[in-house]
Amino acid sequence: MKDIMGIINLSESEEAVKELTYNRPIATIPIAGRYRVIDFTLSNMVNGGIHNVSIFTRGKSRSLMDHLGTGKDWDLDRTIDGLFVLNPVINFHDITFYRGDIENFKNHIDYIEYSKQNYVLLTRSYMICNVNYSEAFKYHKKSEADITIIYKEMKNNCTKFLNFDTLNLDERGKVLSIGRNTGKSKSYNMSMEMYIMKKQLFLSIIQDSISTGDSEYLKQSIFKSIKNLNVNAYPFNGYVSCINSIENYYKTNMELLDIDISDELFHKRGVIYTKTKNEPPTKYADSSNIINSIVANGCIIEGNVENSIIGRGVKIGKGAVIKDSIIMRKSTVEKCVYLNNVILDKYVYITKGKVLSGDKKNPFVIKKNMTL
Amino acid sequence: MRNQNKEIVAMLLAGGQGSRLKKLTTRLAKPAVPFGGKYRIIDFTLSNCSNSDIDTVGVLTQYQPQELNSHIGIGSPWDLDRKDGGVTILQPYVGPKGGRWYKGTANAIYENMDFIDKYKAKYVLILSGDHIYKMDYSLLLEYHKEKSAKATIAVIEVPFEETNRFGIMNINENKRVYEFEEKPKNAKSNLASMGVYIFNWDVLKQYLIEDEKDKTSENDFGKNIIPKMVDRGLDIYAYLFDGYWKDVGTVESLWEANMDLLKKDNRLNLYDHNWKIYSEAPNSPPHYISDTGSVKSSLLNEGCIVNGEVKNSVLFPGVYVGKNAKIIDSVVMPNVRIEDYAVVKRAIVMSEVVVKEGYKIINENLNEIVVVNE
Numbered sequence: 180m181k182d183i184m185g186i187i188n189l190s191e192s193e194e195a196v197k198e199l200t201y202n203r204p205i206a207t208i209p210i211a212g213r214y215r216v217i218d219f220t221l222s223n224m225v226n227g228g229i230h231n232v233s234i235f236t237r238g239k240s241r242s243l244m245d246h247l248g249t250g251k252d253w254d255l256d257r258t259i260d261g262l263f264v265l266n267p268v269i270n271f272h273d274i275t276f277y278r279g280d281i282e283n284f285k286n287h288i289d290y291i292e293y294s295k296q297n298y299v300l301l302t303r304s305y306m307i308c309n310v311n312y313s314e315a316f317k318y319h320k321k322s323e324a325d326i327t328i329i330y331k332e333m334k335n336n337c338t339k340f341l342n343f344d345t346l347n348l349d350e351r352g353k354v355l356s357i358g359r360n361t362g363k364s365k366s367y368n369m370s371m372e373m374y375i376m377k378k379q380l381f382l383s384i385i386q387d388s389i390s391t392g393d394s395e396y397l398k399q400s401i402f403k404s405i406k407n408l409n410v411n412a413y414p415f416n417g418y419v420s421c422i423n424s425i426e427n428y429y430k431t432n433m434e435l436l437d438i439d440i441s442d443e444l445f446h447k448r449g450v451i452y453t454k455t456k457n458e459p460p461t462k463y464a465d466s467s468n469i470i471n472s473i474v475a476n477g478c479i480i481e482g483n484v485e486n487s488i489i490g491r492g493v494k495i496g497k498g499a500v501i502k503d504s505i506i507m508r509k510s511t512v513e514k515c516v517y518l519n520n521v522i523l524d525k526y527v528y529i530t531k532g533k534v535l536s537g538d539k540k541n542p543f544v545i546k547k548n549m550t551l
Numbered sequence: 552m553r554n555q556n557k558e559i560v561a562m563l564l565a566g567g568q569g570s571r572l573k574k575l576t577t578r579l580a581k582p583a584v585p586f587g588g589k590y591r592i593i594d595f596t597l598s599n600c601s602n603s604d605i606d607t608v609g610v611l612t613q614y615q616p617q618e619l620n621s622h623i624g625i626g627s628p629w630d631l632d633r634k635d636g637g638v639t640i641l642q643p644y645v646g647p648k649g650g651r652w653y654k655g656t657a658n659a660i661y662e663n664m665d666f667i668d669k670y671k672a673k674y675v676l677i678l679s680g681d682h683i684y685k686m687d688y689s690l691l692l693e694y695h696k697e698k699s700a701k702a703t704i705a706v707i708e709v710p711f712e713e714t715n716r717f718g719i720m721n722i723n724e725n726k727r728v729y730e731f732e733e734k735p736k737n738a739k740s741n742l743a744s745m746g747v748y749i750f751n752w753d754v755l756k757q758y759l760i761e762d763e764k765d766k767t768s769e770n771d772f773g774k775n776i777i778p779k780m781v782d783r784g785l786d787i788y789a790y791l792f793d794g795y796w797k798d799v800g801t802v803e804s805l806w807e808a809n810m811d812l813l814k815k816d817n818r819l820n821l822y823d824h825n826w827k828i829y830s831e832a833p834n835s836p837p838h839y840i841s842d843t844g845s846v847k848s849s850l851l852n853e854g855c856i857v858n859g860e861v862k863n864s865v866l867f868p869g870v871y872v873g874k875n876a877k878i879i880d881s882v883v884m885p886n887v888r889i890e891d892y893a894v895v896k897r898a899i900v901m902s903e904v905v906v907k908e909g910y911k912i913i914n915e916n917l918n919e920i921v922v923v924n925e
Contacts, residue, residue, distance in 0.1 A: 460587070
């Protein structure tokens with residue numbers, strides 16, 4: 180049994196992913212045809228032997244609850260511990276409006292206190308990667324650091340994760356300070372926003388920021404405490420991406436068409452679990468033409484698909500052309516439609532002959548349930 | 552308070568070997584044979600139960616049960632993991648008087664009479680896990696009650712030239728069965744028994760006890776129980792089923808049933824959301840078709856990687872198809888690896904098989920399907 184609990188904090192900025200987060204948090208944006216963004220973090224935790232997992236939400240949790248159910252698909256429907264979804268508490272006697280996430284942790288502090296584990300792994304949901312938390316935890320205990328932050332050394336494409344937290348390390352790998360990626364430097368250490376620490380330390384960081392009242396966000400309070408603590412960094416050397424903007428969402432999906440990347444994400448380092456649906460296999464008609472694409476189950480494909488990601492239960496009519504696009508669950512594309520650099524959210528219906536075209540940097544997003 | 556009483560209990564006979572499926576069933580029972588790119592044969596019967604609101608199912612297993620048992624598990628894919636009822640695996644057991652194998656279909660039910668009694672069931676639905684079909688058993692039960700029958704037998708029209716393969720029911724204008732003929736040479740009707748029966752439990756129980764005492768009996772529903780009931784003039788009615796129904800008893804019929812799914816006018820609609828066929832879902836990513844891949848007129852499941860050509864075929868999860876490899880008119884079971892330049896034509900490739908680079912399995916015999924197991 181592992182002496183560590185997992186906490187997934189969903190207070191991620193949705194500003195640049197607005198079109199896909201009207202009714203859902205980033206955590207439940209569909210990705211890679213059959214997954215949701217949070218599946219990666221959840222599965223990493225479970226694969227790392229963590230069986231006490233909590234998700235601190237910011238509301239909008241219908242889609243999250245629907246996806247998670249009892250946690251069964253991640254083997255988190257447990258008698259001992261399991262999955263906890265902790266929503267913000269609305270207190271009508273106390274009308275103070277808190278912007279940050281500290282208040283949510285304060286309201287659910289009992290859960291954290293009562294949990295039996297002595298260590299905490301604190302993460303976000305929007306990092307797409309397959310991390311071995313078990314190794315990271317071992318490293319943390321051995322190093323006797325107060326906090327271990329998991330990071331990825333970025334050498335190329337420094338502009339992809341602009342404004343991300345960067346770790347400035349000394350030669351022994353200790354964290355000197357935390358800054359932001361301006362996109363100007365040749366290489367940087369991107370913080371994957373995964374922190375391992377003793378539960379007691381985590382609780383005191385929360386208590387301190389409440390009593391001093393000087394930070395509303397958990398991240399702020401952690402950063403403030405860093406100068407007084409021994410903070411270590413743990414390098415991750417696999418594939419990582421982050422769903423913090425529409426552009427990155429699109430890019431990440433397209434990167435999965437690289438078989439080496441998807442092999443690493445889905446096979447090599449441990450299985451990624453998701454809510455299983457009972458969809459039949461996908462049916463290809465004689466008229467279908469498909470290359471370099473990922474297709475989930477339950478689809479009926481009669482048209483042409485190229486460099487695209489097709490979700491579950493999608494129908495694509497004869498003569499339709501889908502290029503460099505992402506089509507989510509249960510969307511229908513009728514005959515002779517042309518789509519290029521388009522993202523169709525769930526249950527979108529594109530009628531016969533329509534032509535839609537976006538741009539790689541700025542894909543055309545069609546909202547959920549729209550008919551065009 | 553909820554009580555355990557159930558109006559109807561289903562007993563699913565799943566212990567058969569299906570010896571005509573040859574190599575396909577050396578390691579697993581016929582109901583566990585993979586079908587349709589995702590399912591196992593038994594999924595159709597189990598899904599019919601849950602779609603028909605039958606929540607108590609006993610599954611009788613005997614021949615090579617391990618894979619079948621682990622597939623069924625606690626029944627959650629079919630929503631049969633219930634507090635009251637749900638799915639129960641009933642295997643032959645040892646009692647104070649020693650252990651016994653199930654001697655026949657009727658004996659299997661006889662040995663588990665306590666199970667049905669426990670639920671105080673009024674009706675028993677006897678099913679077999681060998682057929683591919685979608686059927687609403689609740690309509691059958693309604694019909695059974697309407698007719699005040701003691702037993703109701705589901706029948707389907709088969710071509711007259713095939714009647715010698717089936718148990719044939721001869722009925723009068725009220726659909727009352729007056730004669731039952733097992734595999735007749737010159738059939739009077741073409742109504743074949745589907746192996747789906749509803750009995751009043753009190754009636755069936757008496758017949759089972761009597762049949763058990765008869766040392767000459769083969770303890771079989773088709774050969775002993777039903778003929779005896781008909782002979783004695785019991786109220787037995789036929790229920791005419793109209794829809795897709797296939798006994799996948801041979802390698803050829805199994806292949807054919809898979810190919811039926813690729814037809815445009817196929818009557819077994821797997822995409823009907825009001826009557827889903829449930830199965831254990833593997834956890835693999837969606838399938839991937841590369842730049843060099845091509846897929847026409849086929850079914851593909853999760854986890855497949857296609858770099859070659861797939862035509863008119865059914866691929867189960869996790870199949871790998873190498874560059875310039877060809878799969879034509881074939882059924883490829885889970886986790887098979889077809890390497891570069893290999894060819895598979897008119898064959899059923901069994902799970903986990905590796906077809907080596909450049910190896911060719913080309914079957915031009917139109918009357919036979921090759922089973923590849925190594």
